[in-house]
Amino acid sequence: MATNAEIAGRFEEFADLLEADDVEYKPRAYRRAAENIQAHPVPIADRVEAGDEAVLEEIDGVGDAIASKIVEYVETGTIEELEELRAELPIDIADITRIEGVGPKTAGKxxxxxxxxxxxxxxEAAEAGEIQDVSGFGPKTEGNIRDNIAFAREVGGRHLLGEGRPLADDVLGFLEELEAVERAEVAGSIRRWRETIGDVDVLVGTEAGEDVVESFVGWNSVDAEIESGPEKASVRVGEIRVDLRVVVPEEFGSALQYFTGSKDHNVRLRNYAIDRGMKLNEYGAFDVSGVGDEASGQRVGERVAGETEAGMYESLGLPWIPPELREDRGEIAAAENGELPDLITREDVRGDLHTHTEWSDGTTSIEAMVEAAEARGYDYYAVADHAEGPGIVSGVGLSDTEILEQVEQIREIDAASEITVFAGIEANVDAEGEIGLADEVVDELDVIVASPHSGLSQDAETATERLLRAIEHPAVDVLGHPSGRLLNERSGLDFDATALGQAAAEHDTALEINANPRRLDLWGSAVQAALEKGAPIAVNTDAHQPATLEYMRWGVHTARRGWTEADDVINTWDLGTLQEFLH
Known part of the structure; x- marks a missing residue:
């Protein structure tokens, strides 16, 4: 069964190929439809297959033509028009456009x-020096392409967390309904909430492993069975591989700890255990202090834990370590010393300080976005549409005059709303670190998010200085998506996160974790480095429609990967404290 992400991916490909073919206007419509399809809160394919095509009328940007293509894809697995376009332009468009600076138009040329x-x-063409001879290119562009080939290959086999986790939730929902399943949980990188994953790993505790495997491979969402056996199976759902492993219930906890990883965390934990006369593996925790060196095997010694994951850590005198922290960045020492952070949760978040409306490149009105924020129980909410500037498509960014007009409308909506509505803007951090807003505009705004959108191939030193200048600007409240990266598409800026954290702490500027699953920028290790210097953090969705306010889920878990506590995040603060910070 096709997932929303898979269907959206077909229309992203449509848009790319049409743009590569120099078609105007239509690509933008397809991209808008793709974004809304992926963000739709219910599985579209399930509803269409059940004969409820009316669901397509609920999706903004999906007219009759796109709707018919969605139905065609759900029913046949292909879209004839897309197949024709692929034949006309036989380009691996997704792979090639992962190269920084190579968009669909460039790929077509x-x-x-x-x-x-x-x-x-x-x-091959870059190595042979052929690209620089093409009109509009040159040695610098050719060198950039050559330098970024490795990145494109590295990310080619990975999926976004925002694509994989919803599928994992569906898999768990299916398995938990099986009578033979006693316990089920995801494992691997998806349980650690890494920004990209290779596949979806699922673990089940059961006394009837073969029955569970049989049911799993027969699930109606499975597109293809890769392999299966009495204790494990692998299938393909859409474009994502799902691996199932079954274990007896008394070994579920040890298997969950083992298969969650990361490898580096597990190695350090096993060594920690060895130093204490213990042995850890997927079958349990064993006291081997009285076992001779000649003994071998996985289940040697007295088994003291394994049924629960918490018991595995308790057997070593440690508290349970949240999966997001298991990356060997000091979490075991922190657990030993009673210094694990009290990690932020979604319930701690009181508002969103970076969102968009139809005034720039969002899809809905300010009123609709505010209503959606109210429905989420937020205390406050900020509209931060794009300002004009480098990297912003012409006509999308607001001029100074338009910003002031929007502020007036926001003030009216705020007066009529039950939550506080901030007038904000997403300004553009240019190559030198300037934000390009007039003083009279700055004076009228409540929140200024400053983000880089262009010049994203600068070296680390230049990029760091650029971002530091933006952080130090007295009008900037939040440094938005600091690297400007797009996962699996472009690597974005490299910078010194410790230096940014130090400056952010000194100038009361929050560093953003952009929760859009295509960004997740900042990422865990960078957040941790910034927090060690006392930097305030903001977790924002960058939502462009009401449904994508749900992106907060990805942002909070990314914050947790960075050891973030609720008090570290400015949009968990009460309104008065936040307003004091912003002013």
Whole structure:
């Protein structure tokens, strides 16, 4: 059964190929539809297959033509028009456009001029010096392409957390309904909430492993069975591989700890255990202090834990360590010393300080976004549409005059709302670190989020200085998506997160964790480095429609990966404290 993310991916590909073919306007419509399809709160394919095509009328940007293509894809697994476009432009568009600076139009031109279809073709042409001879290119562009080939290959086999986790939730929902399943949980990188995953790992505790495996491979959402056996199976759901492993209930906790990882965490924990006369593995925790060196095997010694994951840590005198922290960044020492953080939860969040409306590139009105924020129980909410500036498509960013007009409307909506509505803007951090807002505009705004949108190939030193200048600007409240990265698409800026954290702490500027699953920027290790210097953090969705306010889920778990507590995050603070910070 096709997931929303998979269906959205087909229309993203449509848009890319049409843009590569120099078609105007239509690509933007397809991208808007794709975003709304992915954000839709219910599985579209399930409803369509059940004969409820009316669900498509609920999706903004999905008209009759796109709706018919969605139905065609759900029913047949293909879209004839897309297949024709692929035949006309046989480009591995997703792979090639992962190269920084190579968009669909560039990919189309390189195909027409040099016949480049794949990353291998692109690398060969770059190494041969052929790209710089194409009109509009040059040695610098060719060098950039050559330098970014490795990145494109590295991310090619990974899926966004925002694609994989909803599927994992569906898998768990299915398994938990099986009578033979006593316990079920996801494992691997998806349980640690890494920003990208290779596949979905699921663990089940049961006394009837073969029955569970049989039911799993027969699940109606499975598109293909890869392999299966009495204790494990692998299937493909859409484009994502799902691996199931079954264990007896008394070994569920030890298996969950083992298969959650990370590898580095597990190695350090096993060594910690060895120093205390213990042995840890997927079958349990064993006291081997009285066992001779000649003994071997996985279940040697007295088994003292394994039924629960918490018991595995308790057997070593440690508290349970949240999965997000298990990356070998000091979590075991912190557990030993009673210094594990009290991690932020979604319930701690009181508002969202970076969102968009139809005034810039959002899809809905200010009123609709505020109503959605109220429905989430927020105390406050900020509209932060794009200002004009480098990296912003012409016509999307607001001029100074338009910003002041929007502020007036926000004030009226705020007066009529039960929550506080802040007038904000997302300003653009240019290559030198300036934000380009007039003083009279700054004076009228409540929240200024400053974000880089262009010049994202700067070296680390230059990028750090650029971002530091933005942080130090007296009008800037939040440094938005600091690297400007798009996961699996572009790597964005490299910078010194410790230096940014130090400056943020000194200038009362929050560093944003942008919760959009295509960004998750900042990321765990960078957040941790910034927090160690006392930096305030903001977790914002960058939502462009009401449904994507739900992105807060990804942002909170990314914050947890960075050891973030609620008090570290400015949008968990009460209104008065936040207003004092913003002013």
């Amino acid at each position: 390189l195909y027409r001029e040099l016949g480049i279809e794949t990353l291998d073709d692109l690398e």
